[in-house]
Amino acid sequence: TRVLGIEGTAWCASAAVFDVTGDDVRIFSDAYQPDSGGIHPREAAEHMRSAIPAVVAEAVELVESKHGAPGGAIDAIAFSRGPGLGPCLRIAATAARALAGSLDLPLVGVNHMVAHLEIGRHRSGFDAPVCLNASGANAHVLGYHDGRYRVLGETMDTGIGNAIDKFTRHVGWTHPGGPKVERRAKDGEYVALPYVVKGMDFSFSGITSAAQDAIDDGTPVEDVCRGLQETTFAMLTEVSERALSLTGADELVLGGGVGQNGRLREMLETMCAERGASFYAPEPRFLRDNAGMIAVLGAKMYEAGDTITIDESRVRPDFRPDEVPVTWRADDGS
Ligand code: ATP
Structure with a gap:
Protein backbone atom coordinates (compact mmCIF):
# COMPACT_ATOMS: atom_id res chain seq x y z
CA THR A 1 0.00 0.00 0.00
CA ARG A 2 1.15 3.53 -0.78
CA VAL A 3 -0.74 6.55 0.55
CA LEU A 4 -0.28 10.26 -0.08
CA GLY A 5 -1.23 12.30 3.00
CA ILE A 6 -2.08 16.00 3.25
CA GLU A 7 -1.96 17.99 6.51
CA GLY A 8 -3.34 21.49 6.93
CA THR A 9 -4.95 22.03 10.34
CA ALA A 10 -3.15 25.27 11.22
CA TRP A 11 0.42 26.41 10.67
CA CYS A 12 1.94 23.51 8.77
CA ALA A 13 1.19 22.90 5.09
CA SER A 14 2.48 19.41 4.50
CA ALA A 15 2.26 16.44 2.16
CA ALA A 16 3.82 13.03 2.61
CA VAL A 17 4.14 9.66 0.96
CA PHE A 18 3.97 6.51 3.08
CA ASP A 19 5.00 3.17 1.63
CA VAL A 20 3.77 0.37 3.87
CA THR A 21 6.36 -1.92 2.28
CA GLY A 22 9.64 -0.76 3.76
CA ASP A 23 7.83 1.45 6.32
CA ASP A 24 9.15 4.49 4.47
CA VAL A 25 7.75 7.97 5.18
CA ARG A 26 8.79 11.03 3.13
CA ILE A 27 7.48 14.39 4.34
CA PHE A 28 7.43 17.79 2.56
CA SER A 29 6.42 20.74 4.76
CA ASP A 30 6.15 24.51 4.63
CA ALA A 31 5.60 26.25 7.99
CA TYR A 32 3.79 29.53 8.56
CA GLN A 33 5.87 31.91 10.66
CA PRO A 34 3.95 34.93 12.01
CA ASP A 35 5.86 38.24 11.77
CA SER A 36 4.60 39.16 15.21
CA GLY A 37 2.26 37.73 17.82
CA GLY A 38 0.79 34.25 17.58
CA ILE A 39 -1.00 32.39 14.82
CA HIS A 40 -3.47 34.74 13.07
CA PRO A 41 -6.18 32.49 11.54
CA ARG A 42 -6.53 34.61 8.39
CA GLU A 43 -2.76 34.73 7.77
CA ALA A 44 -2.52 30.99 8.49
CA ALA A 45 -5.19 30.37 5.82
CA GLU A 46 -3.36 32.62 3.34
CA HIS A 47 -0.17 30.69 4.01
CA MET A 48 -2.01 27.40 3.59
CA ARG A 49 -3.45 28.52 0.27
CA SER A 50 -0.08 29.54 -1.13
CA ALA A 51 1.95 26.65 0.35
CA ILE A 52 -0.24 23.57 -0.21
CA PRO A 53 0.19 23.31 -4.03
CA ALA A 54 4.00 23.14 -3.83
CA VAL A 55 4.21 20.54 -1.06
CA VAL A 56 1.59 18.37 -2.76
CA ALA A 57 3.49 18.71 -6.08
CA GLU A 58 6.70 17.59 -4.36
CA ALA A 59 4.99 14.48 -2.98
CA VAL A 60 3.43 13.67 -6.37
CA GLU A 61 6.79 14.17 -8.12
CA LEU A 62 8.48 11.84 -5.66
CA VAL A 63 5.96 9.11 -6.45
CA GLU A 64 6.23 9.76 -10.19
CA SER A 65 10.03 9.63 -10.23
CA LYS A 66 10.16 6.36 -8.27
CA HIS A 67 7.04 4.49 -9.35
CA GLY A 68 5.57 6.10 -12.48
CA ALA A 69 2.17 7.70 -13.05
CA PRO A 70 0.67 8.58 -9.64
CA GLY A 71 -2.81 7.30 -10.51
CA GLY A 72 -1.43 3.77 -10.71
CA ALA A 73 1.21 4.12 -8.01
CA ILE A 74 -0.87 5.54 -5.11
CA ASP A 75 -3.68 3.58 -3.42
CA ALA A 76 -5.41 6.41 -1.54
CA ILE A 77 -5.32 10.11 -0.62
CA ALA A 78 -5.54 10.85 3.12
CA PHE A 79 -6.14 14.28 4.65
CA SER A 80 -6.62 15.78 8.08
CA ARG A 81 -10.36 16.48 8.55
CA GLY A 82 -9.93 18.18 11.92
CA PRO A 83 -9.65 19.40 14.58
CA GLY A 84 -8.16 22.67 13.42
CA LEU A 85 -8.83 26.09 11.95
CA GLY A 86 -11.79 25.87 9.53
CA PRO A 87 -10.31 28.02 6.73
CA CYS A 88 -7.02 26.05 6.79
CA LEU A 89 -8.79 22.68 6.92
CA ARG A 90 -10.95 23.59 3.93
CA ILE A 91 -7.93 24.44 1.76
CA ALA A 92 -6.12 21.18 2.56
CA ALA A 93 -9.35 19.21 2.08
CA THR A 94 -9.95 20.87 -1.29
CA ALA A 95 -6.48 19.81 -2.44
CA ALA A 96 -7.13 16.24 -1.25
CA ARG A 97 -10.52 16.06 -3.00
CA ALA A 98 -9.07 17.47 -6.23
CA LEU A 99 -6.26 14.93 -6.20
CA ALA A 100 -8.50 12.00 -5.31
CA GLY A 101 -11.03 13.05 -7.95
CA SER A 102 -8.52 13.61 -10.73
CA LEU A 103 -6.55 10.43 -10.04
CA ASP A 104 -9.72 8.42 -9.33
CA LEU A 105 -8.48 7.30 -5.91
CA PRO A 106 -10.32 6.71 -2.62
CA LEU A 107 -10.27 9.43 0.01
CA VAL A 108 -9.50 8.84 3.69
CA GLY A 109 -10.53 11.46 6.30
CA VAL A 110 -8.12 11.35 9.24
CA ASN A 111 -8.58 12.77 12.74
CA HIS A 112 -5.45 14.85 13.38
CA MET A 113 -5.28 14.05 17.12
CA VAL A 114 -5.70 10.31 16.57
CA ALA A 115 -2.90 10.62 14.00
CA HIS A 116 -0.64 12.24 16.66
CA LEU A 117 -1.33 9.15 18.80
CA GLU A 118 -1.17 6.49 16.10
CA ILE A 119 2.23 7.59 14.78
CA GLY A 120 3.66 6.79 18.23
CA ARG A 121 1.88 3.44 18.33
CA HIS A 122 3.05 2.64 14.81
CA ARG A 123 6.69 3.55 15.42
CA PRO A 284 10.63 15.42 16.19
CA ARG A 285 9.49 15.28 12.54
CA PHE A 286 6.58 13.08 13.66
CA LEU A 287 5.75 15.06 16.82
CA ARG A 288 5.08 18.50 15.37
CA ASP A 289 2.29 18.76 12.81
CA ASN A 290 3.25 16.78 9.71
CA ALA A 291 1.57 14.88 6.88
CA GLY A 292 3.61 11.75 7.62
CA MET A 293 1.31 10.83 10.50
CA ILE A 294 -1.73 11.51 8.30
CA ALA A 295 -0.38 9.18 5.59
CA VAL A 296 0.48 6.45 8.11
CA LEU A 297 -2.95 6.42 9.78
CA GLY A 298 -4.53 6.95 6.33
CA ALA A 299 -2.90 3.72 5.14
CA LYS A 300 -4.19 1.77 8.15
CA MET A 301 -7.70 3.14 7.58
CA TYR A 302 -7.54 2.47 3.83
CA GLU A 303 -6.49 -1.14 4.46
CA ALA A 304 -9.45 -1.48 6.84
CA GLY A 305 -11.81 -0.18 4.12
CA ASP A 306 -12.41 3.03 6.09
CA THR A 307 -12.71 5.46 3.16
CA ILE A 308 -15.18 8.28 2.43
CA THR A 309 -16.67 9.73 -0.72
CA ILE A 310 -16.01 13.32 -1.75
CA ASP A 311 -19.61 14.16 -0.80
CA GLU A 312 -19.03 12.91 2.74
CA SER A 313 -15.70 14.65 3.18
CA ARG A 314 -16.64 17.93 4.87
CA VAL A 315 -14.08 19.15 7.38
CA ARG A 316 -14.64 18.99 11.15
CA PRO A 317 -12.99 21.92 13.01
CA ASP A 318 -14.05 20.43 16.39
CA PHE A 319 -13.47 16.76 15.53
CA ARG A 320 -12.83 14.91 18.81
CA PRO A 321 -10.67 11.79 18.93
CA ASP A 322 -13.36 9.78 20.75
CA GLU A 323 -15.76 10.27 17.82
CA VAL A 324 -13.59 8.03 15.65
CA PRO A 325 -14.43 4.32 15.48
CA VAL A 326 -11.07 2.56 15.50
CA THR A 327 -11.54 0.37 12.44
CA TRP A 328 -7.89 -0.48 11.85
CA ARG A 329 -6.98 -2.64 14.81
CA ALA A 330 -8.22 -5.98 15.99
CA ASP A 331 -10.42 -5.44 19.04
CA ASP A 332 -9.92 -7.96 21.77
CA GLY A 333 -12.68 -6.29 23.75
CA SER A 334 -10.29 -4.90 26.34
P1 ATP B 1 -2.57 20.74 17.19
O1 ATP B 1 -1.78 19.53 16.82
O2 ATP B 1 -3.25 20.66 18.50
O3 ATP B 1 -3.47 21.20 16.08
P2 ATP B 1 -0.58 22.78 16.59
O4 ATP B 1 -1.08 22.74 15.20
O5 ATP B 1 -0.43 24.12 17.20
O6 ATP B 1 -1.51 21.90 17.47
P3 ATP B 1 1.98 21.23 17.01
O7 ATP B 1 2.88 21.20 15.86
O8 ATP B 1 1.53 19.91 17.55
O9 ATP B 1 0.80 22.13 16.64
O10 ATP B 1 2.67 22.02 18.21
C1 ATP B 1 3.14 23.33 18.10
C2 ATP B 1 3.47 23.81 19.50
O11 ATP B 1 4.64 23.13 19.98
C3 ATP B 1 3.74 25.29 19.63
O12 ATP B 1 2.91 25.80 20.63
C4 ATP B 1 5.21 25.35 20.08
O13 ATP B 1 5.51 26.41 20.96
C5 ATP B 1 5.37 24.01 20.77
N1 ATP B 1 6.77 23.57 20.84
C6 ATP B 1 7.63 23.35 19.82
N2 ATP B 1 8.84 22.99 20.30
C7 ATP B 1 8.74 22.97 21.66
C8 ATP B 1 9.65 22.70 22.73
N3 ATP B 1 10.90 22.36 22.50
N4 ATP B 1 9.18 22.81 23.99
C9 ATP B 1 7.90 23.15 24.24
N5 ATP B 1 7.01 23.43 23.29
C10 ATP B 1 7.41 23.34 22.00
Whole structure:
Protein backbone atom coordinates (compact mmCIF):
# COMPACT_ATOMS: atom_id res chain seq x y z
CA THR A 1 0.00 0.00 0.00
CA ARG A 2 1.15 3.53 -0.78
CA VAL A 3 -0.74 6.55 0.55
CA LEU A 4 -0.28 10.26 -0.08
CA GLY A 5 -1.23 12.30 3.00
CA ILE A 6 -2.08 16.00 3.25
CA GLU A 7 -1.96 17.99 6.51
CA GLY A 8 -3.34 21.49 6.93
CA THR A 9 -4.95 22.03 10.34
CA ALA A 10 -3.15 25.27 11.22
CA TRP A 11 0.42 26.41 10.67
CA CYS A 12 1.94 23.51 8.77
CA ALA A 13 1.19 22.90 5.09
CA SER A 14 2.48 19.41 4.50
CA ALA A 15 2.26 16.44 2.16
CA ALA A 16 3.82 13.03 2.61
CA VAL A 17 4.14 9.66 0.96
CA PHE A 18 3.97 6.51 3.08
CA ASP A 19 5.00 3.17 1.63
CA VAL A 20 3.77 0.37 3.87
CA THR A 21 6.36 -1.92 2.28
CA GLY A 22 9.64 -0.76 3.76
CA ASP A 23 7.83 1.45 6.32
CA ASP A 24 9.15 4.49 4.47
CA VAL A 25 7.75 7.97 5.18
CA ARG A 26 8.79 11.03 3.13
CA ILE A 27 7.48 14.39 4.34
CA PHE A 28 7.43 17.79 2.56
CA SER A 29 6.42 20.74 4.76
CA ASP A 30 6.15 24.51 4.63
CA ALA A 31 5.60 26.25 7.99
CA TYR A 32 3.79 29.53 8.56
CA GLN A 33 5.87 31.91 10.66
CA PRO A 34 3.95 34.93 12.01
CA ASP A 35 5.86 38.24 11.77
CA SER A 36 4.60 39.16 15.21
CA GLY A 37 2.26 37.73 17.82
CA GLY A 38 0.79 34.25 17.58
CA ILE A 39 -1.00 32.39 14.82
CA HIS A 40 -3.47 34.74 13.07
CA PRO A 41 -6.18 32.49 11.54
CA ARG A 42 -6.53 34.61 8.39
CA GLU A 43 -2.76 34.73 7.77
CA ALA A 44 -2.52 30.99 8.49
CA ALA A 45 -5.19 30.37 5.82
CA GLU A 46 -3.36 32.62 3.34
CA HIS A 47 -0.17 30.69 4.01
CA MET A 48 -2.01 27.40 3.59
CA ARG A 49 -3.45 28.52 0.27
CA SER A 50 -0.08 29.54 -1.13
CA ALA A 51 1.95 26.65 0.35
CA ILE A 52 -0.24 23.57 -0.21
CA PRO A 53 0.19 23.31 -4.03
CA ALA A 54 4.00 23.14 -3.83
CA VAL A 55 4.21 20.54 -1.06
CA VAL A 56 1.59 18.37 -2.76
CA ALA A 57 3.49 18.71 -6.08
CA GLU A 58 6.70 17.59 -4.36
CA ALA A 59 4.99 14.48 -2.98
CA VAL A 60 3.43 13.67 -6.37
CA GLU A 61 6.79 14.17 -8.12
CA LEU A 62 8.48 11.84 -5.66
CA VAL A 63 5.96 9.11 -6.45
CA GLU A 64 6.23 9.76 -10.19
CA SER A 65 10.03 9.63 -10.23
CA LYS A 66 10.16 6.36 -8.27
CA HIS A 67 7.04 4.49 -9.35
CA GLY A 68 5.57 6.10 -12.48
CA ALA A 69 2.17 7.70 -13.05
CA PRO A 70 0.67 8.58 -9.64
CA GLY A 71 -2.81 7.30 -10.51
CA GLY A 72 -1.43 3.77 -10.71
CA ALA A 73 1.21 4.12 -8.01
CA ILE A 74 -0.87 5.54 -5.11
CA ASP A 75 -3.68 3.58 -3.42
CA ALA A 76 -5.41 6.41 -1.54
CA ILE A 77 -5.32 10.11 -0.62
CA ALA A 78 -5.54 10.85 3.12
CA PHE A 79 -6.14 14.28 4.65
CA SER A 80 -6.62 15.78 8.08
CA ARG A 81 -10.36 16.48 8.55
CA GLY A 82 -9.93 18.18 11.92
CA PRO A 83 -9.65 19.40 14.58
CA GLY A 84 -8.16 22.67 13.42
CA LEU A 85 -8.83 26.09 11.95
CA GLY A 86 -11.79 25.87 9.53
CA PRO A 87 -10.31 28.02 6.73
CA CYS A 88 -7.02 26.05 6.79
CA LEU A 89 -8.79 22.68 6.92
CA ARG A 90 -10.95 23.59 3.93
CA ILE A 91 -7.93 24.44 1.76
CA ALA A 92 -6.12 21.18 2.56
CA ALA A 93 -9.35 19.21 2.08
CA THR A 94 -9.95 20.87 -1.29
CA ALA A 95 -6.48 19.81 -2.44
CA ALA A 96 -7.13 16.24 -1.25
CA ARG A 97 -10.52 16.06 -3.00
CA ALA A 98 -9.07 17.47 -6.23
CA LEU A 99 -6.26 14.93 -6.20
CA ALA A 100 -8.50 12.00 -5.31
CA GLY A 101 -11.03 13.05 -7.95
CA SER A 102 -8.52 13.61 -10.73
CA LEU A 103 -6.55 10.43 -10.04
CA ASP A 104 -9.72 8.42 -9.33
CA LEU A 105 -8.48 7.30 -5.91
CA PRO A 106 -10.32 6.71 -2.62
CA LEU A 107 -10.27 9.43 0.01
CA VAL A 108 -9.50 8.84 3.69
CA GLY A 109 -10.53 11.46 6.30
CA VAL A 110 -8.12 11.35 9.24
CA ASN A 111 -8.58 12.77 12.74
CA HIS A 112 -5.45 14.85 13.38
CA MET A 113 -5.28 14.05 17.12
CA VAL A 114 -5.70 10.31 16.57
CA ALA A 115 -2.90 10.62 14.00
CA HIS A 116 -0.64 12.24 16.66
CA LEU A 117 -1.33 9.15 18.80
CA GLU A 118 -1.17 6.49 16.10
CA ILE A 119 2.23 7.59 14.78
CA GLY A 120 3.66 6.79 18.23
CA ARG A 121 1.88 3.44 18.33
CA HIS A 122 3.05 2.64 14.81
CA ARG A 123 6.69 3.55 15.42
CA SER A 124 6.88 1.88 18.86
CA GLY A 125 5.00 -1.29 18.00
CA PHE A 126 3.06 -0.88 21.27
CA ASP A 127 -0.31 -2.57 21.37
CA ALA A 128 -2.71 -0.49 23.47
CA PRO A 129 -0.79 2.43 24.92
CA VAL A 130 -2.06 5.39 26.86
CA CYS A 131 -1.21 8.49 24.84
CA LEU A 132 -0.36 11.98 26.04
CA ASN A 133 -1.08 14.44 23.24
CA ALA A 134 0.76 17.65 24.06
CA SER A 135 0.32 19.93 21.09
CA GLY A 136 -0.26 23.60 20.37
CA ALA A 137 -4.02 23.79 20.42
CA ASN A 138 -4.74 20.64 22.44
CA ALA A 139 -3.72 18.66 25.50
CA HIS A 140 -5.30 15.38 26.36
CA VAL A 141 -4.63 11.90 27.62
CA LEU A 142 -6.19 9.10 25.60
CA GLY A 143 -6.65 5.41 26.30
CA TYR A 144 -8.04 2.67 24.09
CA HIS A 145 -11.22 1.00 25.26
CA ASP A 146 -13.84 -0.96 23.35
CA GLY A 147 -13.18 0.28 19.84
CA ARG A 148 -12.36 3.93 20.55
CA TYR A 149 -9.64 6.13 21.96
CA ARG A 150 -11.36 7.59 25.02
CA VAL A 151 -10.43 11.02 26.35
CA LEU A 152 -9.40 10.16 29.92
CA GLY A 153 -8.24 13.66 30.79
CA GLU A 154 -7.97 16.95 28.95
CA THR A 155 -7.37 20.64 29.26
CA MET A 156 -10.29 22.68 30.52
CA ASP A 157 -9.07 25.77 28.65
CA THR A 158 -6.13 26.23 26.27
CA GLY A 159 -3.73 23.73 24.71
CA ILE A 160 -0.33 23.37 26.40
CA GLY A 161 1.64 24.85 23.46
CA ASN A 162 -0.73 27.81 23.20
CA ALA A 163 -0.35 28.44 26.95
CA ILE A 164 3.44 28.56 26.58
CA ASP A 165 3.24 30.71 23.43
CA LYS A 166 0.91 33.18 25.16
CA PHE A 167 3.46 33.61 27.93
CA THR A 168 6.31 34.17 25.48
CA ARG A 169 4.27 36.76 23.57
CA HIS A 170 3.96 38.65 26.86
CA VAL A 171 7.75 38.48 27.23
CA GLY A 172 8.10 39.79 23.66
CA TRP A 173 9.54 36.67 22.03
CA THR A 174 8.58 35.53 18.52
CA HIS A 175 6.42 32.49 17.78
CA PRO A 176 6.84 29.62 18.54
CA GLY A 177 7.71 30.14 22.19
CA GLY A 178 8.19 26.51 23.31
CA PRO A 179 11.81 26.03 22.15
CA LYS A 180 12.82 29.40 23.67
CA VAL A 181 11.28 28.51 27.03
CA GLU A 182 13.10 25.18 26.95
CA ARG A 183 16.47 26.85 26.34
CA ARG A 184 16.06 29.57 28.99
CA ALA A 185 14.64 27.18 31.63
CA LYS A 186 17.99 25.37 31.72
CA ASP A 187 19.57 28.44 33.39
CA GLY A 188 16.69 29.16 35.74
CA GLU A 189 15.77 28.51 39.37
CA TYR A 190 12.34 26.97 39.97
CA VAL A 191 9.59 29.39 41.00
CA ALA A 192 6.21 28.11 42.17
CA LEU A 193 3.19 28.67 39.91
CA PRO A 194 -0.39 27.44 40.40
CA TYR A 195 -0.70 23.68 39.85
CA VAL A 196 -4.20 22.88 38.58
CA VAL A 197 -5.31 19.26 38.17
CA LYS A 198 -8.98 18.53 38.80
CA GLY A 199 -9.84 14.86 38.63
CA MET A 200 -8.22 13.81 35.37
CA ASP A 201 -8.47 17.26 33.78
CA PHE A 202 -6.06 20.15 33.93
CA SER A 203 -6.05 23.89 33.31
CA PHE A 204 -3.30 26.18 32.04
CA SER A 205 -4.81 29.65 31.77
CA GLY A 206 -4.23 30.59 35.44
CA ILE A 207 -0.60 29.46 35.18
CA THR A 208 -0.03 31.61 32.11
CA SER A 209 -1.46 34.66 33.92
CA ALA A 210 0.64 33.96 37.03
CA ALA A 211 3.77 33.55 34.89
CA GLN A 212 3.05 36.86 33.15
CA ASP A 213 2.52 38.55 36.53
CA ALA A 214 5.82 37.13 37.80
CA ILE A 215 7.62 38.71 34.82
CA ASP A 216 5.89 42.05 35.49
CA ASP A 217 7.00 41.82 39.13
CA GLY A 218 10.64 41.47 38.04
CA THR A 219 11.20 37.71 38.48
CA PRO A 220 14.05 36.67 36.12
CA VAL A 221 12.65 35.21 32.90
CA GLU A 222 14.82 32.05 33.19
CA ASP A 223 13.23 31.30 36.57
CA VAL A 224 9.71 31.79 35.27
CA CYS A 225 10.49 29.55 32.27
CA ARG A 226 11.74 26.88 34.64
CA GLY A 227 8.68 27.18 36.87
CA LEU A 228 6.35 27.12 33.88
CA GLN A 229 7.87 23.93 32.48
CA GLU A 230 8.16 22.12 35.81
CA THR A 231 4.57 22.95 36.77
CA THR A 232 2.74 22.25 33.52
CA PHE A 233 4.79 19.15 32.68
CA ALA A 234 4.32 17.74 36.21
CA MET A 235 0.56 18.13 35.72
CA LEU A 236 0.70 16.27 32.40
CA THR A 237 2.90 13.59 33.95
CA GLU A 238 0.58 13.14 36.94
CA VAL A 239 -2.49 12.66 34.75
CA SER A 240 -0.59 10.31 32.40
CA GLU A 241 0.45 8.22 35.40
CA ARG A 242 -3.09 8.07 36.71
CA ALA A 243 -4.32 7.05 33.25
CA LEU A 244 -1.80 4.19 33.21
CA SER A 245 -2.91 3.15 36.66
CA LEU A 246 -6.62 3.42 35.82
CA THR A 247 -6.43 1.45 32.58
CA GLY A 248 -3.78 -1.05 33.69
CA ALA A 249 -1.80 -0.20 30.54
CA ASP A 250 1.98 -0.45 30.74
CA GLU A 251 2.84 1.57 27.63
CA LEU A 252 2.82 5.34 27.15
CA VAL A 253 3.34 7.21 23.90
CA LEU A 254 3.80 10.93 23.47
CA GLY A 255 2.36 13.00 20.61
CA GLY A 256 2.26 16.66 19.55
CA GLY A 257 4.69 19.53 19.05
CA VAL A 258 5.35 20.14 22.77
CA GLY A 259 6.62 16.54 22.85
CA GLN A 260 9.80 17.92 21.27
CA ASN A 261 10.66 19.27 24.73
CA GLY A 262 13.46 17.26 26.35
CA ARG A 263 12.35 18.05 29.91
CA LEU A 264 8.80 16.77 29.26
CA ARG A 265 10.20 13.56 27.77
CA GLU A 266 12.56 13.15 30.74
CA MET A 267 9.75 13.52 33.29
CA LEU A 268 7.52 11.03 31.47
CA GLU A 269 10.40 8.60 31.04
CA THR A 270 11.24 8.74 34.75
CA MET A 271 7.60 8.22 35.74
CA CYS A 272 7.29 5.23 33.41
CA ALA A 273 10.57 3.70 34.58
CA GLU A 274 9.45 3.99 38.21
CA ARG A 275 6.26 2.03 37.55
CA GLY A 276 7.80 -0.47 35.14
CA ALA A 277 6.00 0.91 32.06
CA SER A 278 7.49 1.44 28.60
CA PHE A 279 7.70 4.93 27.16
CA TYR A 280 8.02 5.99 23.53
CA ALA A 281 8.33 9.43 21.95
CA PRO A 282 8.52 9.61 18.15
CA GLU A 283 11.30 11.64 16.53
CA PRO A 284 10.63 15.42 16.19
CA ARG A 285 9.49 15.28 12.54
CA PHE A 286 6.58 13.08 13.66
CA LEU A 287 5.75 15.06 16.82
CA ARG A 288 5.08 18.50 15.37
CA ASP A 289 2.29 18.76 12.81
CA ASN A 290 3.25 16.78 9.71
CA ALA A 291 1.57 14.88 6.88
CA GLY A 292 3.61 11.75 7.62
CA MET A 293 1.31 10.83 10.50
CA ILE A 294 -1.73 11.51 8.30
CA ALA A 295 -0.38 9.18 5.59
CA VAL A 296 0.48 6.45 8.11
CA LEU A 297 -2.95 6.42 9.78
CA GLY A 298 -4.53 6.95 6.33
CA ALA A 299 -2.90 3.72 5.14
CA LYS A 300 -4.19 1.77 8.15
CA MET A 301 -7.70 3.14 7.58
CA TYR A 302 -7.54 2.47 3.83
CA GLU A 303 -6.49 -1.14 4.46
CA ALA A 304 -9.45 -1.48 6.84
CA GLY A 305 -11.81 -0.18 4.12
CA ASP A 306 -12.41 3.03 6.09
CA THR A 307 -12.71 5.46 3.16
CA ILE A 308 -15.18 8.28 2.43
CA THR A 309 -16.67 9.73 -0.72
CA ILE A 310 -16.01 13.32 -1.75
CA ASP A 311 -19.61 14.16 -0.80
CA GLU A 312 -19.03 12.91 2.74
CA SER A 313 -15.70 14.65 3.18
CA ARG A 314 -16.64 17.93 4.87
CA VAL A 315 -14.08 19.15 7.38
CA ARG A 316 -14.64 18.99 11.15
CA PRO A 317 -12.99 21.92 13.01
CA ASP A 318 -14.05 20.43 16.39
CA PHE A 319 -13.47 16.76 15.53
CA ARG A 320 -12.83 14.91 18.81
CA PRO A 321 -10.67 11.79 18.93
CA ASP A 322 -13.36 9.78 20.75
CA GLU A 323 -15.76 10.27 17.82
CA VAL A 324 -13.59 8.03 15.65
CA PRO A 325 -14.43 4.32 15.48
CA VAL A 326 -11.07 2.56 15.50
CA THR A 327 -11.54 0.37 12.44
CA TRP A 328 -7.89 -0.48 11.85
CA ARG A 329 -6.98 -2.64 14.81
CA ALA A 330 -8.22 -5.98 15.99
CA ASP A 331 -10.42 -5.44 19.04
CA ASP A 332 -9.92 -7.96 21.77
CA GLY A 333 -12.68 -6.29 23.75
CA SER A 334 -10.29 -4.90 26.34
P1 ATP B 1 -2.57 20.74 17.19
O1 ATP B 1 -1.78 19.53 16.82
O2 ATP B 1 -3.25 20.66 18.50
O3 ATP B 1 -3.47 21.20 16.08
P2 ATP B 1 -0.58 22.78 16.59
O4 ATP B 1 -1.08 22.74 15.20
O5 ATP B 1 -0.43 24.12 17.20
O6 ATP B 1 -1.51 21.90 17.47
P3 ATP B 1 1.98 21.23 17.01
O7 ATP B 1 2.88 21.20 15.86
O8 ATP B 1 1.53 19.91 17.55
O9 ATP B 1 0.80 22.13 16.64
O10 ATP B 1 2.67 22.02 18.21
C1 ATP B 1 3.14 23.33 18.10
C2 ATP B 1 3.47 23.81 19.50
O11 ATP B 1 4.64 23.13 19.98
C3 ATP B 1 3.74 25.29 19.63
O12 ATP B 1 2.91 25.80 20.63
C4 ATP B 1 5.21 25.35 20.08
O13 ATP B 1 5.51 26.41 20.96
C5 ATP B 1 5.37 24.01 20.77
N1 ATP B 1 6.77 23.57 20.84
C6 ATP B 1 7.63 23.35 19.82
N2 ATP B 1 8.84 22.99 20.30
C7 ATP B 1 8.74 22.97 21.66
C8 ATP B 1 9.65 22.70 22.73
N3 ATP B 1 10.90 22.36 22.50
N4 ATP B 1 9.18 22.81 23.99
C9 ATP B 1 7.90 23.15 24.24
N5 ATP B 1 7.01 23.43 23.29
C10 ATP B 1 7.41 23.34 22.00
